[in-house]
Amino acid sequence: MDNAPPETVKADPPANDALLAQLVRGALGRDGWKTSGISVSSCSFVVTLHGSVSSAREREEVGKVASTVPWVRAVTNKLRVM
Numbered sequence: 001m002d003n004a005p006p007e008t009v010k011a012d013p014p015a016n017d018a019l020l021a022q023l024v025r026g027a028l029g030r031d032g033w034k035t036s037g038i039s040v041s042s043c044s045f046v047v048t049l050h051g052s053v054s055s056a057r058e059r060e061e062v063g064k065v066a067s068t069v070p071w072v073r074a075v076t077n078k079l080r081v082m
Contacts, residue, residue: 013071017042024066031065038062038079048076056081 014020021042028035038051047066053059063077 011070013045017045020045020069020071021047024069024072027069028062028065033058033062033065040066042072045071045073046076047072047074048078050078052080052082054082 014023021040024040024042024047025035028038028040037053038049041048041050047069049062049066053062059077059079059081062079063075066072066077067075
């Protein structure tokens with residue numbers, strides 16, 4: 001039985017900012033956030049979040065999830081708490 005850890009695969013960066021924004025939206029969806037009120041854009045791999053959320057905690061958590069996506073250089077969180 002081989003108990004060696006799997007090799008770490010280094011992924012290539014997304015081809016463009018539109019793809020990175022799509023990856024962030026996917027990460028938010030997988031993490032259980034309803035993204036209908038959230039708009040994601042990216043410029044030079046800096047992600048900007050727009051829209052509204054229901055609490056300050058949710059605003060913070062959505063920003064954290066976005067920042068964990070590979071190749072995101074920074075997150076500008078412009079989400080409003082409603």
